[in-house]
Amino acid sequence: MTRPTPIATPRPAGAARETTIRTTCPYCGVGCGVLATPDAHGGIAIKGDPDHPANRGRLCVKGAALGETLGTRGRLKAPTVHGQTATWDVALDLIAAQFTRTIAAHGPDSVALYVSGQLLTEDYYVANKLMKGFIGSANIDTNSRLCMASSVAGHRRAFGTDTVPGQYEDLEIADLVVLVGSNLAWCHPVLHQRLMAAKATQGTKIVVIDPRRTATCEGADLHLALAPGADAHLFNLLLCHIFDRGLLNRDFLPHVTGVEASLAAARHSKPGDTGIPPDDLAAFLALWAASERVVTVYSQGINQSDSGTDKVNAIINCHLATGRIGRPGMGPLSVTGQPNAMGGREVGGLANMLACHLELDNPIHRDAVQGFWASPRMPAKPGLKAVDMFRAVEQGQIKALWVMHTNPAVTMPDASRVAGAIAACDFVAVSDIWATTDTARLAHVLLPATGWGEKDGTVTNSERMISRQRAFIPAPGQARADWWQLAAVARRMGFPGFDWASPAQIFAEYSALSGVAGQLGSDFDISALQDIDYDHLAPVTWPQAARKGGRFFGDGQFHTPDRKARMLPVAACLPAALSPGHPFRLNTGRVRDHWHTMTRTGLVPRLQQHLGEPYLEINPDDAARLGLAPATLAEVTSPQGRAILRVLISDRVAPGHPFAPMHWTAETAPTGRIDTLVAAVTDPISGQPASKSTPVAIRPYAARWHAFAVSRHDLRPSCEYWAKAQVAGGVQMELAGAGPPADWAVWASALFDGAVPSSALSDPARGMQRFAFVSGGRLQGAVFVSRDPVLVARAHLAGLLGAEGEDVLAGRPGIDQPDPGPAVCACLNIGRNTILRAIAQDGALSVEALGECLGAGTSCGSCRPELAALIFSHTHREAAE
Structure with missing residues (x-):
């Protein structure tokens, strides 16, 4: 069940010894094993762990790029109180005092924790113990409510x-x-x-x-x-x-x-x-x-x-x-x-559950957990689920809120209303690795947390496999583990039982509690692991394979009182009819190369090149009827909010049912925050929001100008639409507005923080303006303005940042440098145009042939479906001709 964790990597004689650490990917619930190895350049080389049962050495493009997310620039490195740097003692004393005073004045349900599937199981356990066992409220919920609560209820x-x-x-x-x-x-x-x-x-x-x-x-x-x-x-x-x-x-x-x-x-x-x-x-x-x-x-x-x-x-x-x-x-x-949605479920991280799959509304279960914890109180009813929690914040019922590793001001339905509720809350603490998320900006107290590579604990994937996340780099500044923060506040509130020295001790306590749960008939019993060598814990699925083969219910035994499964009569229904004012039903979701609100993937330039801007995917018939042209902008409105999105016309979506991704924030595209549109409508049983059926209206956004900019330094424009993405040399940005400035040169100079353009091209009759900014002979930035969406070779221009002697304002490479187009294979940075040329000119008519010709699809394999789609489109177009 155990194996040595560090792997000695052979090195040439006289070379420094490298150590490879086995850990687990922090992205989706697949729970892939990762090998992290310091390289000779101060970075971390990332590979899939061939011995991990979940992935057997495979990684997707996001996992393969993890080493590129580990920089500490911009990290929150010290606590802040009301925007000023503070010591840990000051920050923790304030949180404890605010929670204690609020509870004394208004009762336990006046405080809440909103946590995340980014927490490790040990963090989740401490949060659940503090909130339910000692504060005495079940007002702890998690952003996992937004993704899998209906599955839990089912x-x-x-x-x-x-x-x-x-x-x-x-x-x-x-x-x-x-x-x-x-x-x-x-x-x-x-x-x-x-x-x-x-x-x-x-x-x-x-x-x-x-x-x-x-x-x-x-x-x-x-x-x-x-x-x-x-x-x-x-x-x-x-x-x-x-x-x-x-x-x-x-x-x-x-x-x-x-x-x-x-x-x-x-x-x-x-x-x-x-x-x-x-x-x-x-x-x-x-x-x-x-x-x-x-x-x-x-x-x-x-x-x-x-x-x-x-x-x-x-x-x-x-x-x-x-x-x-x-x-x-x-x-x-x-x-x-999420990487630890299952771990959160196991420890009772949801407002309506207890640890170890015990039931909050079962008095025997409550008494057992309370007795194990030796806690002073235990809530007798479920707490507020995520949507109801933030409504209670808005209404002033919850007066002190602690948010950990999540960004509800962006990700909750009716996000602008949630942001307003958080801003108006009497006291808000946020634990995160960044101070600049939409939610962190609203906090009274900010606590610097550890991130992936610095964390130490366990996660559970979608098949119930417990794996270790291990630290392999030091935490920057004063950043501390989430469990440490929670335990320190608990001790300051006068609560015993929070004096662990390591996550191994928390895991042992949690495992022991699962043995109590097992005696009560719970399926979740990992008590055999409480004395395990935690540092060397290998991936293990509960129940252990030797006992049940890793599967449940094949023997017809269930966890109901009569041990029988329940088939449920389902009165199926379709979504309510749309109104004339909001005649489209908006579907939301993810894109291939991004994760949540891009606080990690947004740091990696190659992950920005596939789909780097918020968009509205809309059927051609709908687009024609609305007067939407490809690459223009659409204004999307619902009773909750408004968004401006780039138009992607595609028959992959049905008429009347457009799609938009959910990753962009006020930091990356203020008018692309898609959850501002989504109504806070939930499943009545699970409390999970309905994020895929929002009634919306769509119309063209009346942009009178469009622009594209690249810059070696960050840009903060003042126009109605902008979307920013990291590139290797800096940032690139799409911009648009309804009213053109009086002087384009002055506008361009303001965009680049007062710098004077080194060269310019202007054609007012065509609405075209182009400006380049050069310093020390090297390109610092450029901006291209047009009445219509800007037609330039974006990847080429981004690649010129920091270069010298290039004809930047042409906007395109020379005839001997074909434009590769937007990246399809992010691993090898192979563009769409390059792939289409290989299909049309070189006869690469299979994914395997494209791999042999270009290498596309031969690394992580995430782009293979898109390669197949490009081949299919080409061959069917030829057949039609």
């Missing part, structure tokens, strides 16, 4: 506990893998690579169920472009098909209740409700029914709905009815969005 309703039944290896031994509401290729790329390898070697069938034609569809045998929100209707129809074809598993059904009621409810769903062509629907039903080993993978497209819990249970119903659960190659599999 599991608990069906299984009696929040248990993920299966394992990643089930994807590789299944006959059929159904991906529903999951763009696996972009959001969980390493799992997608494992799945595609299984398809190539053993013919695994893949069905993708998604209103959008995403990158994941490129490898699918069947894409069901169902009507948005119709997922429960589809799985209700599948349940009826199972029954009507006599496919109920009569041997397994004695372990299940609710079969007849679930079937009766499912009968109300009709094929027309799904929006799927009849032949495709019939093919899916037949394929699912004929495949014994079926895995149904689902993610945010299911969870982020006002009926997400019902959708989860509609999926689980089909697996329970056929007994296709808990055995190799079959079962429902929820894939989580």
Whole structure:
């Protein structure tokens, strides 16, 4: 179960010894193992860990670029109080005093913690113990509420506990893998690579169920472009098909209740409700029914709905009815969005749960946890879930708030309203690694936290595998671990039991508590690990493989009082009708190379080159009707807010159902903050917001000028639209405005902090202005202005920063230097135009051929679906001609 952690790397004689550290990636819930090795240049070389079961050496482009995110420039390195640098004692004393006074005056529920899947399990445990066991309130919730709470609720309703039944290896031994509401290729790329390898070697069938034609569809045998929100209707129809074809598993059904009621409810769903062509629907039903080993993978497209819990249970119903659960190659599999969403679930990090999968509303469970902690009090009711928590902040019911490693002023629905609520709160503390996030700017007290590479603890991935995150670089300045901050405040509030000296001690206590939970019948019992050699802890899945094979429920034993699973009657519904004032339904999500609000990925220039600007992906018919041209700007409004986004016209989205990514903030694109549009509508059971069905209006943004700028130094423009991205030599920026300045030269000089342009081109009749700024013979920056979206070779111009003697104002490379176009393969920085030339001129008509020709797709593999799409587009265009 253990193995040595440091790996001695062979070095030439006389060379300094290098040590490789095994750790875990801080991005999605796949939980990939990472090897981090200091290099000869003061950096960190990153590779996938070939011995880690989750990824077996693979990494996606974000994981492969982790070494480029580890600089300390701009980091928060000391506590601040009211904007002034302070000592740790002053900052911690103030937090403890404010919480203590607030509780004394207004009760325990007047304070709250809002935490994050970026916390390690040990951090989460301390936060949960402090809030529930000693403050005596359940007002602790997490940004994981925004991504997987409906899955938690569906599991608990069906299984009696929040248990993920299966394992990643089930994807590789299944006959059929159904991906529903999951763009696996972009959001969980390493799992997608494992799945595609299984398809190539053993013919695994893949069905993708998604209103959008995403990158994941490129490898699918069947894409069901169902009507948005119709997922429960589809799985209700599948349940009826199972029954009507006599496919109920009569041997397994004695372990299940609710079969007849679930079937009766499912009968109300009709094929027309799904929006799927009849032949495709019939093919899916037949394929699912004929495949014994079926895995149904689902993610945010299911969870982020006002009926997400019902959708989860509609999926689980089909697996329970056929007994296709808990055995190799079959079962429902929820894939989580954050690196430690599962760890947070295990320690009770949600407002309605207790540690170790115990139930907050069960007095026996409460007493057991309180007794173990020797705590003075324990809340008898659930706390406020994320949306309700920030409403309580707005209404003044919560008067002291501590936010840890998350950015709710951007990521919560109705984000501007949430930002206003935080700004008006009596007292706000924020623990983060940056002082410049939208939320950190609103804090009274800022605490410098440790980041990835500096943290030490454990995380749990989507298949219940516990892995170590290990520190391999020193924390900058006075940055401290999150558990240390929480424990220091707890001690200052007079609470005992918070005197750990290391995360190993916290893990041992937490493991021991899980043994108490196991005695009460909880599925989560890792007490065998409490005496483990923590420093050398190898990845381990609970329950340990030797005991149960890593899977749950194949024996028909569940965690309900009668040990039977529950099939739930699902009254499927479609989203409410749209109004004439907001006739579009906006879907939101992620892009391939970015993560959350880009506080980490935004530091890596090559990750900015694929999709570096907020955009609105809209169907050609909608664009034509609205008068939107490619690369222009669209104004998107909802009752909650307004955004301005670059127009991307694509038939990958259905008419009436545009898509926009959620990564941009006030730091990177103030009018691209997409969650300002999203209403705070939640699933009534899980409390998870519906982030994929916002009614919006769209119209062209009346820009009278557009601009593109590159600069070696940061730029802070004063215009209505701008979006900034890091490039190797500085920054690049897109700008636009409704009113042109009186003098473009003065405007350009102000943009570059008063510098005088070294050269300029002007054509007022065409609305064209171009300015270059050179100092010491080297290019410091340039700006290109046009009436229409600026047509220049962006990557070429960014590459000229710091260079000398170049014709910058031409905006394009010379004829002997073809423009590579925007990056598709971020690992090797291979542009779209380069790839298209290889397809058209060199006959590279397969992904493998592009790899041989250019190297594209041969590194992390994340771009392979897009390469396939470019080949498909080219060959079908030629066929049409």
